[in-house]
Amino acid sequence: MTTDSDTMFTAAETEAMDLALAAALRGHRGANPLVGAAILGEDGRVLHVGHHRGAGTPHAEVDAIDQALDAGTDLTRCTMVVTLEPCNHTGRTGPCAEAVVEAGIPRLVHAVADPTENASGGAARLHAAGVQVHSGLRGERAEQLNHRWARAQGESRPYVTVKTAQTLDARIAAADGTSTWITNEESRAHAHGVRARVDAIVVGTTTVLTDDPRLTVRTPAGDQARGDQNTSSPLRVVMGHRDVPTAARVRGADGRFRHLRTHDPAVLLTELYEEGVRHVLVEGGATVVGAFLAADLADEVLVYQAPLILGAGRPSYPDLGIQTLSEALKFLPDESDGGSLRRLGSDVLWHLQPVPEARTPMT
Ligand SMILES: NC(=O)C1=CN([C@@H]2O[C@H](COP(=O)(O)OP(=O)(O)OC[C@H]3O[C@@H](n4cnc5c(N)ncnc54)[C@H](OP(=O)(O)O)[C@@H]3O)[C@@H](O)[C@H]2O)C=CC1
Numbered sequence: 369m370t371t372d373s374d375t376m377f378t379a380a381e382t383e384a385m386d387l388a389l390a391a392a393l394r395g396h397r398g399a400n401p402l403v404g405a406a407i408l409g410e411d412g413r414v415l416h417v418g419h420h421r422g423a424g425t426p427h428a429e430v431d432a433i434d435q436a437l438d439a440g441t442d443l444t445r446c447t448m449v450v451t452l453e454p455c456n457h458t459g460r461t462g463p464c465a466e467a468v469v470e471a472g473i474p475r476l477v478h479a480v481a482d483p484t485e486n487a488s489g490g491a492a493r494l495h496a497a498g499v500q501v502h503s504g505l506r507g508e509r510a511e512q513l514n515h516r517w518a519r520a521q522g523e524s525r526p527y528v529t530v531k532t533a534q535t536l537d538a539r540i541a542a543a544d545g546t547s548t549w550i551t552n553e554e555s556r557a558h559a560h561g562v563r564a565r566v567d568a569i570v571v572g573t574t575t576v577l578t579d580d581p582r583l584t585v586r587t588p589a590g591d592q593a594r595g596d597q598n599t600s601s602p603l604r605v606v607m608g609h610r611d612v613p614t615a616a617r618v619r620g621a622d623g624r625f626r627h628l629r630t631h632d633p634a635v636l637l638t639e640l641y642e643e644g645v646r647h648v649l650v651e652g653g654a655t656v657v658g659a660f661l662a663a664d665l666a667d668e669v670l671v672y673q674a675p676l677i678l679g680a681g682r683p684s685y686p687d688l689g690i691q692t693l694s695e696a697l698k699f700l701p702d703e704s705d706g707g708s709l710r711r712l713g714s715d716v717l718w719h720l721q722p723v724p725e726a727r728t729p730m731t
């Protein structure tokens with residue numbers, strides 16, 4: 369098992385890694401990292417490319433191996449190139465290191481080591497089984513790909529997606545408090561798809577008192593739907609000190625409701641993590657979204673923008689104490705999961721992530 373520089377790898381392996389990195393971007397961000405895997409034939413041609421589609425679905429290695437098995441590829445003559453060290457644990461799916469050994473793949477190149485305690489050790493397992501293992505190809509790019517996920521792992525907290533539905537002039541509600549609906553049906557259907565993938569949805573007390581939201585996952589037909597094998601609805605979480613009315617719809621009837629009387633996003637995330645929550649969607653309002661942004665606890669930002677102007681009303685973000693342009697919170701386009709800028713009918717969706725290391729992480 370060795371860690372090598374990019375120059376130690378063949379051109380075919382480098383090309384395969386680039387394809388695997390591009391494939392990884394097709395997945396959804398959340399509890400699991402984005403991962404891509406490519407299978408190279410003896411002649412250096414890329415035969416299969418797989419990727420991970422989100423928590424609970426097959427890992428990238430297994431996706432690629434399944435394609436190879438379907439196509440009748442002789443894997444005993446192939447190299448697997450993967451953006452992350454194959455995992456060595458049984459989570460919602462089996463250990464990938466084992467799948468690679470069972471498939472008879474003799475050589476594996478991965479970009480970076482798995483930083484998580486319970487999933488790491490895959491390279492050692494492969495090595496022990498006689499597989500030739502090399503790491504470090506395109507390591508920097510692979511690290512950047514999942515830098516916010518790795519930070520969440522390191523801080524033992526859930527991954528956080530923050531969502532805002534706003535007008536052109538960055539308002540989330542009109543002066544009289546009305547906000548349903550700013551964005552169109554296509555945007556809302558997309559947002560329900562995001563809800564379907566998370567473990568918990570968080571709003572502030574004012575949003576509950578103003579909107580009486582349900583925070584359920586619904587299809588256009590009104591049904592409950594989950595995007596993965598997890599059949600329970602996301603936990604509905606209210607953040608704030610005031611009481612949540614007994615008749616509030618957010619309470620629901622399934623027991624999947626929590627009221628956390630805190631203003632501290634870090635405290636909220638720690639409590640939710642202890643309950644097994646690994647991906648949180650923060651839906652607002654502005655005060656709560658601002659608290660996550662100010663604490664550098666927004667890993668992924670979704671801004672749905674509708675072609676409306678209000679001129680007055682609730683701004684999307686509160687005063688964050690920023691006095692000069694150089695202090696602005698900065699974001700980069702996130703090209704994963706449909707891209708950084710999408711048309712949703714007449715709306716647009718910005719998909720962003722914080723600039724790496726721009727701010728101080730949670731302690
Ligand atoms: N278009 C959109 O995407 C959305 C629009 N909205 C709209 O936004 C408006 C509500 O937004 P907003 O007024 O900002 O309210 P929030 O929904 O963000 O709730 C704010 C309240 O939550 C509590 N709270 C929780 N965390 C903190 C914190 N870190 N700092 C301070 N208070 C905290 C406080 O209440 P307490 O006193 O109980 O502690 C505070 O008053 C509504 O008009 C709603 O319709 C809401 C969500 C999404």
Ligand SMILES: Nc1c(N[C@@H]2O[C@H](COP(=O)(O)O)[C@@H](O)[C@H]2O)[nH]c(=O)[nH]c1=O
Nearest residue numbers: 533547549550551579581582583584651
């Ligand atoms: N206004 C607004 C959104 N608002 C968010 O949706 C919540 C209502 O959820 P529910 O009761 O489950 O439909 C509301 O409280 C707020 O968090 N979302 C959007 O995609 N587009 C919109 O225009």
